[in-house]
Amino acid sequence: MSPHPSTSFAALHRADGAPLLLPNAWDHASATALAAQGFAAVGTTSLGVAAAAGLPDGHAATRNASLTLARLLGGGPFLLSVDAENGFSDDPEEVAEAARELAAAGAAGINLEDGRPDGTLAPAELHAAKITAVKEAVPDLFVNARTDTHWLRDGEGDGNGDGGGDGGGRARETIRRLDAYRQAGADGVFVPGLSDPPCITALLKTLDVPLNILYTLAGPTVPALADLGVSRISLGSLLYRRALGAALETAALIRAGEPVEGATPTYDDVQALR
Template sequence: MTAFAALHHADTALLLPNAWDHASAAALAAQGFAAVGTTSLGVAAAVGLPDGTAATRDATLNLALALGSGPFLLSVDAEGGFSDDPDEVAGVARELAAVGAAGINLEDGRPDGTLAPVELHAAKIAAVKSAVPGLFVNARTDTHWLGNGGDSDGSDLMSDVGGDMDDTSRRLDAYQQAGADGVFVPGLSEPSRITALLKTVDVPLNILYSPTGPTVPALADLGVRRISLGSLLYRRALGAAVETAALIRAGRSVEGPAPTYDEVQAFVRPASQRPDTLG
């Protein structure tokens, strides 16, 4: 079992924050997070591209190159693998593993609001596991997400009342059989539904956190093993930046913590040259 896989089987559930650039990942690692994911929305928005449309392959790989040697385990959100050709998806996985990524997130949702055929997504998973057996594959199904107004990166908690539990279970079973190391159902939030789904899966279940949904301890108590923050941190950072500029323009004071210039500079120095206060 790899170190990243072991985090999914530890005594406490894995809370996985999602970064969008080198500084955000380094800042999270400095706070003691052993693993950091990337957010496809943040990566796409940062370079002026749409999320969930397979447009950010290069940006995603470039970010993985920058983060793969960091002092944390890296999981990369690769949307649907940037291709419907399983061999091409396996090629992306090879590139991610080569630069140090420990995991990959692959989703079956499509930009047009439909779901990829279950056999196709399973084939992508199998191709990745065959090409890079040690790469942790988190297989995501959007049965509770698409059609409810959520974006590809899980930006808001949607009601899971309309989610098809039978289709969810069928898809997750196929993805497990294909070799997925974990499964992810963004938009699933109702505790009884989570509990029911946990009885049908044999690998760690990943749920998307939302401020309006169950707390991290509550999700962990249900048996959820991985809790992702998706694009939440990126969106809050963007909101804070706009709010700060608006407050200054209005002549009002600005409150709240902000890293100093030197602290941010420290995030790009070799670890041996960083101040002890940054970890």
């Protein structure tokens, strides 16, 4: 009997001592092309999915678009993790239902974030309740619990002053939240915006589940993050934004009468992405 997809997905974290490098796609073609490059697992980017559909990211507007994409990609030759924003609801049972539908579509994992569109954090207890509801509804689904403590605009934690704008307060709030999410059943934790190697090392000492770090062009390299002991490295919306940037640059070069360089898939190459 083949292992459950989420079991295989969990095993990819630090497989052979290396972190899972997870590229994030926004449609069928991008996901299939990435899988063809040898990536055993592909995630989705909520920004890319939202922008491609003309929707705002992080406002629980991409539930249907994310489910539709999961149905296109689930059960394919790669494992799929879906960026489910905040679960598309503040009702834990509604979040659990969305998770059921994504798992039924073939998703092996999901991301659940505690950040809100206004730059504050949802109460840790609420986010933990969502995680518990999802794990009770779909025990085999890999839940990557994300905290946006390092992405806050106001530096004030959940709005009650317990996050703190100082580095120590932010670190304590991150640990507090991740511990609550782990106890609620999270299989892994994600801290986008955390890139300082000593801070990553200190956080790893407090964890007994895989740590996911968001790769940034200005941050540590993949080998450096691997040496620190990070279990998963996500590319987030980077590939989508780079693709959009390349499209704009190409159009501008053509308009200016300049040569266009770089790899360009042929029409037949794209037709073959099925």
